[in-house]
Amino acid sequence: MAPQTDSTPPGPRGTALAEGVRGLLDASPGPVLPAALETWRAAHDLAWADPTSRHAAGRRSRALLDRARAIIAGGLGVRPDEVTLHASGDQAARTALAGLARGRRRRIGPPVASSVEHSGLLRWLRARDEGAVEVAATPTGALDLPGWRAAITGETPFAVLQAANQEVGTRQPLTEARSVTAAHGVPLLVDARASVGRDPVPRDFDVLVADAASWGGPRLGVLVVRTGTRFSPHDPPSPHEGGFTLDPVAVPTALAAAEAWQQVTADAGEESRGARELIDRIRSAAGAVGAVDVVGDPWDRLPHVCTFSVLYVDGETIVDELARHGLAVASGSACTSDTLEPSHVLAAMGALTQGNVRITLPLAAVSPDRADDVERLCAVLPEVVRSARGRLGVTDL
Structure with a gap:
């Protein structure tokens, strides 16, 4: 990176705090501290x-x-x-x-x-x-x-x-x-x-x-x-x-x-514990929805990352529906998210690649309302999935 000489913070992430981060559950990367x-x-x-x-x-x-x-x-x-x-x-x-x-x-x-x-x-x-x-x-x-x-x-x-x-x-x-x-x-x-x-x-x-x-x-x-x-x-x-x-x-x-x-x-221990509790909440809520596959090791894992796949619905539909509720999540591969291609990671695991939704929690220091955002996600997810499947004629799951 060539030295920057103006007063603009590095990249578009520099304005995120001024604009607010409510609903941000796709912090890869998140706002700068x-x-x-x-x-x-x-x-x-x-x-x-x-x-x-x-x-x-x-x-x-x-x-x-x-x-x-x-x-x-x-x-x-x-x-x-x-x-x-x-x-x-x-x-x-x-x-x-x-x-x-x-x-x-x-x-x-x-x-x-x-x-x-x-x-x-x-x-x-x-x-x-x-x-x-x-x-x-x-x-x-x-x-x-x-x-x-x-x-x-x-x-x-x-x-x-x-x-x-x-x-x-x-x-x-x-x-x-x-x-x-x-x-x-x-x-x-x-x-x-x-x-x-x-x-x-x-x-x-x-x-x-x-x-x-x-x-x-x-x-x-x-x-x-x-x-x-x-x-x-x-x-x-x-x-x-x-x-x-x-x-x-x-x-x-x-x-x-x-x-x-x-x-x-300085806050690593508290941050990790808080993030793990919130991800546990998401994993539980997603797993309670019919025909939803929560993937990854349930214990030996990063504290702030969660992925689940929704059968019969493409991931972009779930992302768009959650965005209408003011929640920003991701879909597709974490390293090819610009193309929304099916995840090579999930394919290598033998997991469902359809309807993939990925959560990457921001740090609490830049998103003090993240616990409320997680609760909103857990509250609306069942209806979002039911509605998306209903438009395809899929019911009774």
């Missing part, structure tokens, strides 16, 4: 210069960037020199894949990933000449560990596994998965863009990708490469972020992300 927005605005008076410049303003920007990096690294439990910052989580993920592919090119086998990874990662892996081995998922969306053990070999260049699924919330068995990769000397890339800031930080990884948008910050990709991991930066070399990114970091954005991290971790 107020303190992070204030930090972003104030930082433009101090950190407007390119942090690679040698003049005084550039050195000041560099010092502030290093401070932001240290805060984020401390929160992730890693060293600051293992962290690079990128324009978005997607860019950090692509950099991770490309850097591992270059650094591990002597391993001639295909990479290994789960079949429920983010679609952007799967597309990148499938575009390689040798493709990738995609390990099946269980009906709850968790990695099939026997399949993972069979797929990882001494010729595997690297492996990819999400910390938790962005769509159904199911956590992945990272400890067991990494024990397999470590035994073969294979680095494990963990995609934690859906979980960092809303769930405990993963510890079992060699490379980690996160996005500040998941913890109430602006869009900022975070890439962690543990010391000793074979990883090659861009070629030709870049002067930015140790050669890992082609563009300079927007220092105000990094400072806002660091402020958001400090804010969200």
Whole structure:
């Protein structure tokens, strides 16, 4: 992300607080935390210069960037020199894949990933000449560990596994998965863009990708490469972020992300408990409606994500009907929501892909009325489903 020099908060999410977030149950991403927005605005008076410049303003920007990096690294439990910052989580993920592919090119086998990874990662892996081995998922969306053990070999260049699924919330068995990769000397890339800031930080990884948008910050990709991991930066070399990114970091954005991290971790326990209770309420209400499939692990999951599928009705119809009640939810795949394509995650789980509805709760700090919104959803959902099915002539379910 090139440095921004105007007074407009980063991206359309910057205006969300002013407009209000009542009814927002599709916070992927959600609004930026107020303190992070204030930090972003104030930082433009101090950190407007390119942090690679040698003049005084550039050195000041560099010092502030290093401070932001240290805060984020401390929160992730890693060293600051293992962290690079990128324009978005997607860019950090692509950099991770490309850097591992270059650094591990002597391993001639295909990479290994789960079949429920983010679609952007799967597309990148499938575009390689040798493709990738995609390990099946269980009906709850968790990695099939026997399949993972069979797929990882001494010729595997690297492996990819999400910390938790962005769509159904199911956590992945990272400890067991990494024990397999470590035994073969294979680095494990963990995609934690859906979980960092809303769930405990993963510890079992060699490379980690996160996005500040998941913890109430602006869009900022975070890439962690543990010391000793074979990883090659861009070629030709870049002067930015140790050669890992082609563009300079927007220092105000990094400072806002660091402020958001400090804010969200201060309330992490209460936030997680509150979100889990609300998602439990949604899962119970949806499950009580006839022919509705609530998917994902009911216990070992992210606290703020829920997905259910409504038989006989397409997801867009349910989304539109709930919007008329002032409730914003999502449908389709969490990583291809712009096309409303059927979810590859649900298909890999063997679950119903029709009538998919996805809830991603915003942080309580930006949506103090979210409990009321959840109650409204639970109250209107049975009638919304009944009405949508009735228009198709489907009754008595």
